[in-house]
Amino acid sequence: MSFSLMEGNEAIGRGAIRAGCSFFAGYPITPATTIYNTMLELLPPSGGVCMQGEDEIASIGFCLGASMAGAKVMTATSGPGISLYSEQISFAIGSEIPIVIVDVQRLGPSTGSATKGADGDIQFLRWGNSGGLPVVVLAPVDVADCYALTVHAFNLAEICRCPVFIAANKEISMTRETVDLDAVDLPPVVERTPAPEGAPFLPFGTKPGRNVPGFLPIGGSRLVRQTSSTHGTDGYITTDPERIAQNQERLMRKVSEAVDAAPLFDWRPAQGAETLLIAYGVTARAAGAAVRALAQEGTAVSLLTLKSLWPVPERLIRDKARDCRRVVVVEMNLGQYVREVQRILPGMEVSFFGQMNGELISPHQIRKVLRHA
């Protein structure tokens, strides 16, 4: 065993390279800038491209063009940049352009506090697009997760042909930590599925029983059409309500099904626990410490750490909550993901603890909440 010392942002960059990322574009913004720095160090010497856009809109636009030309792409920003990405995110959703988007969350609203952490964008990442179709959001807990979840994020972007977010947090991304990189459990790297040869190419056509169209890059011998307009399988505008509805439902289904099949999470059950604690991101670390301390006092609490946040792993949450009397959700905001938990556990007592002051929620605070839960 050996340790490397790195911050979460560097691990995200190295995870991206590991996943086959060859194109990155970003606009400097604290606390995401060191992802850009890492990619600038890693990509150009190995034949890849790292660019700095004139703004966030350009940065993600470069990525969408590069992705359609066949590259695996990533961009990184913080809340203010996600706001500017929004229109392009909607485009990537509707037009099925694979892209990994890192949101290193900082305390908002607006420009907020550049160097303070938060998990305030959790609903924003899900709903900050026009049309409201689903996206994938993964939340790392530590540096090892930053590395592994980035590989997962690229895989999911390729499998679903959709934007996949990494909801990081200043408190993970800019925190240095020892990590045994060789011991991190990485999934095998998934490549984009090409469209079948022979048959006439329909850029948005799917094989029967498949939810995701096969891909061909712009610039190949078969012509590719990409469009942000409401389109049929041929990539030309359509106004046919039936074809439109079919396509929208497929966009919905393809993401939900992919994540529902294999949500990412960490499960620490406690014998006889009446309380289930649900956490994600950096707060899961404090939650783990709180649960351990309570166990020493003789109070059993089970801990579910969600790493797949969106689509909500509903079956998983229901399953883990089944034997409990109450559920407590802790998050670094004033109550966002708890709404999802309440939605899928009707009739169950679901309480919430959160704060939005730039400080980590401490194990001590969580313990207090759990004692009175």
Add this chain to the structure above:
Amino acid sequence: MPSLLNPDRPPVFCPGCSHERIVKALDRTFQAMGLSGDGVVLVSDIGCSGLFDTFFHTHAFHGLHGRALTYATGIKMVRPDLHVVVTMGDGGLGIGGAHVLSTCRRNIDLTLLVLNNFNYGMTGGQCSATTPREAQVGSGFLNRLEQPLDVCRLAEVAGAGFVARASTYDKELVGIMERAVAHPGFSVVDIHGICPGRYTRRNRIGPADIEAGLRRLPPLTEAAPDERKTEYATAYREEAARLAPPPPPARIKARLSPVGEARQEIVLLGSAGQRIVTAGELLCLAGAAAGLNATQKNDYPITVMRGHSVSELILSAEPVGYTGIRKPTAVVALAPEGVARKRGLLADLPEDALLLHAAGVEVPETRGSVRSVDFRAMGIKSPDWALASLAVLARENRVLSPEMLQAALELRFRGTVREAALSVVHKVLDPEGGKPTP
């Protein structure tokens, strides 16, 4: 070469629209250059000009209003061999102004055709970035208050390699577009035309007025394309080829013993310029060299040379969960800015904690044992105090050992920087001794 027009999708513009002539001229351009559809990408945005890609048998990318250049840039960087042609109206020009400016500055090998008809056709004839002040448009009096933009002069000063103006009715249009597409850099062609659907209903202009208008504009200074300007994608690859890949992250083997079993929580309090974060990193490396898990959580403002700098460090044989610190084993106070951030923590210090402070830096009353160190008297300057504090701790085998510190310095620094760091450490560990042996 055959036409690249899509026979199944003839143009659908209003009768008399300039765009239709430009579609045909662009097809003749492609034919004259002998281009095949799979070597061309048409990138378009929103508005009537955004229909262009549907009329051609080429690769096509139709995206958001004003952002066409951003997609085109991404495509070109991945596939420099493709001819990437961007169409945009005067609307896209306005809303995407930052991209036009930056693409000129990059001089990347794209061709931008501005289909300039002085208004927003599709949405009802509102004023755009190029609407003349005297025109009657769908934005009331607003266009009278804004200066129309001459995109060619903008492109020239911003660095585009090829800049030209043309009338839709100009016999030279195909020739100009051919030169633009062939130019190995960013080329901009501002094509003036008419929009019978909206603009000419209230502004009676025809081809002769378009040409007269063009003649009235100040001449462009660079009539000839400037081939000397470096093209971005080419230059990018040349620069990148000179770069050596960085080494993989260091793998630190545990070859030393930690100073004890207990988990160590250390807080470094200082100010910008005191290399607090570097000292924290050294402590983590020292821990790793002794097989310990380490975390470093930093807090500093966005200013670089002013303000507090706080580093919270945990060394532990077990994996570290929560990275915050409430009951530190040692606190190092090197500047009032840092102390001010953690008054509560200092007041609450456990009895067995050590508070090490630089002489002259005041610390609040506390239960922990307080030690003042006069770094100045030891000939150590403020930027080295954080490192020297680690040496003070190492001297007493608190938190880390001298060997762990030595290992950290070897992992983190090379050459003269390492020597300078070693000499600081030496001043603490062996104040009476001679020069350190590197």
